[in-house]
Every structure is written in C-alpha cells, then in structure tokens.
Amino acid sequence: MKFHRSGQITSRDNHKPWYIRQGGHQPRMFCAECTERIQMITLEEAVVAANVEANTIYSLIEAAKLHYATTTEGILLLCLNSLINFRESEKA
Numbered sequence: 822m823k824f825h826r827s828g829q830i831t832s833r834d835n836h837k838p839w840y841i842r843q844g845g846h847q848p849r850m851f852c853a854e855c856t857e858r859i860q861m862i863t864l865e866e867a868v869v870a871a872n873v874e875a876n877t878i879y880s881l882i883e884a885a886k887l888h889y890a891t892t893t894e895g896i897l898l899l900c901l902n903s904l905i906n907f908r909e910s911e912k913a
Contacts, residue, residue, distance in 0.1 A: 852900045854888040861890060861898035871904060
C-alpha cells in the first residue's frame with residue numbers, strides 16, 4: 822500500500838495568491854545557503870509559481886538569487902524560501 826502526502830503552499834503576489842501543490846515526492850532537503858532543511862520544488866513548479874520561463878529560473882540560479890540542490894538522480898530542486906524571497910524583492 823502506498824501513502825501519498827499532499828500539501829499546498831500559498832503566497833500572495835500583489836493581492837493575487839499563487840499556489841504550489843505537491844505530492845509526497847519532494848522531501849525537505851538541506852539548503853546550503855539557508856543552512857536548514859526546507860521544502861524544495863521542481864523547476865516546473867517554480868516556473869508556475871513565479872510566473873516566469875525556465876530560462877529566467879536558470880538565470881536567477883546563475884545570479885545566486887535562487888538556491889538549489891540536485892538529487893542523486895540529477896533532478897534540479899529549488900529552495901522554496903529563496904523563491905519566495907525573490908518574489909518579495911520584486912515587489913519592493
């Protein structure tokens with residue numbers, strides 16, 4: 822029997838909420854930049870949540886504005902804290 826955990830993370834962007842819906846497939850991982858275990862999201866989830874293209878996400882990673890980790894399978898996961906902080910700094 823498989824158990825699946827689901828969750829939803831909500832933030833507000835200019836009075837408009839954005840959502841990240843996740844199953845149990847992304848565990849909390851250690852973010853070296855945040856120095857804590859935090860929720861990581863996939864590139865696809867980050868693109869939807871930030872309402873930008875994948876190339877923009879890659880540019881933000883290169884500019885050290887987004888934190889990331891790579892799984893042993895080579896999957897890129899992004900630090901949700903850094904994505905939220907990036908979105909907040911855009912509004913300022």
